[in-house]
Amino acid sequence: MPEGNITAITLFGLVFTRDRRRITPDILNHELIHCRQQLELLYIPFFILYVLEWLVHLVKYRDWWKAYDAISFEKEAHANDTDHSYLAHRKPYNWLRYIGKLPKI
Numbered sequence: 001m002p003e004g005n006i007t008a009i010t011l012f013g014l015v016f017t018r019d020r021r022r023i024t025p026d027i028l029n030h031e032l033i034h035c036r037q038q039l040e041l042l043y044i045p046f047f048i049l050y051v052l053e054w055l056v057h058l059v060k061y062r063d064w065w066k067a068y069d070a071i072s073f074e075k076e077a078h079a080n081d082t083d084h085s086y087l088a089h090r091k092p093y094n095w096l097r098y099i100g101k102l103p104k105i
Ligand SMILES: [Zn+2]
Pocket: 030, 034, 073, 074, 077
């Protein structure tokens, strides 16, 4: 997996980044969507599902980044990261709607 393509990562409600200057409002919103996903799954189940889904897509696509883009949690976050009011009207467990949908590549 090439380094530098991940600007931030969210773990247990905290957003980590190597360079705060690269955090745009859209990236922050993307990470806040992950915060909400993690919270509603009580964290550990989120990470288990995230990795399992990535592995399933890795077998299917045989490409790390395509597999990453196909994860339902990522698809929800990418689809809505420019909508800065998304979390105000988001339905709980909305990531379920993105399972099986084709990723935007
Ligand atoms: Zn993400």
